[in-house]
Amino acid sequence: MPNQPDYDFMRRAIALATENVVSGKGGPFAALIVRDGRIVGEGVNTVTASNDPTAHGEVNAIRAAARALGTFTLAGCQLYTSCEPCPMCLAAAYWARIEAVYYGSSAADAARAGFDDAYLYEEFRKVPAARALPATQLLGNEAWASFAAWIASGSKVPY
Numbered sequence: 001m002p003n004q005p006d007y008d009f010m011r012r013a014i015a016l017a018t019e020n021v022v023s024g025k026g027g028p029f030a031a032l033i034v035r036d037g038r039i040v041g042e043g044v045n046t047v048t049a050s051n052d053p054t055a056h057g058e059v060n061a062i063r064a065a066a067r068a069l070g071t072f073t074l075a076g077c078q079l080y081t082s083c084e085p086c087p088m089c090l091a092a093a094y095w096a097r098i099e100a101v102y103y104g105s106s107a108a109d110a111a112r113a114g115f116d117d118a119y120l121y122e123e124f125r126k127v128p129a130a131r132a133l134p135a136t137q138l139l140g141n142e143a144w145a146s147f148a149a150w151i152a153s154g155s156k157v158p159y
Helices: 007-022 057-069 087-096 107-112 118-125 140-152
Strands: 030-035 038-044 077-083 100-105
Touching (some): 007 030, 007 038, 007 057, 038 057, 057 087
Antiparallel strands (some): 030 038, 030 077
């Protein structure tokens, strides 16, 4: 069961996002990962600073928390983010096993500022063949070898 939201953590995420813009370092997004009432990871948007399209505030915070805690699972952690997560960041939160997400601005607010994720959500609802980004399966039977090796592995770490 997630803890009750802490408004001070949300204010910290908002302040980091604002400072990221004011300092000229990046976009208006920041996030924190909290466990047991303390911040274990912070991140700001560094997409343009790092030339990394995946360097969103949430992803950077998840990476920082995972490093700090020495684990790939952030079960028992909460994500505080200055804005409702985009599809990539929301998926990252699911993969990290975050227990709750608290956000400041909405996706509609982000769209008003020029960051519109509606296109992505529309694309994901389409079958792969109808998407703007073509995706074609190749060598599916041969590719299964990786999964067969995983299934047979005695040293795998399930996630």
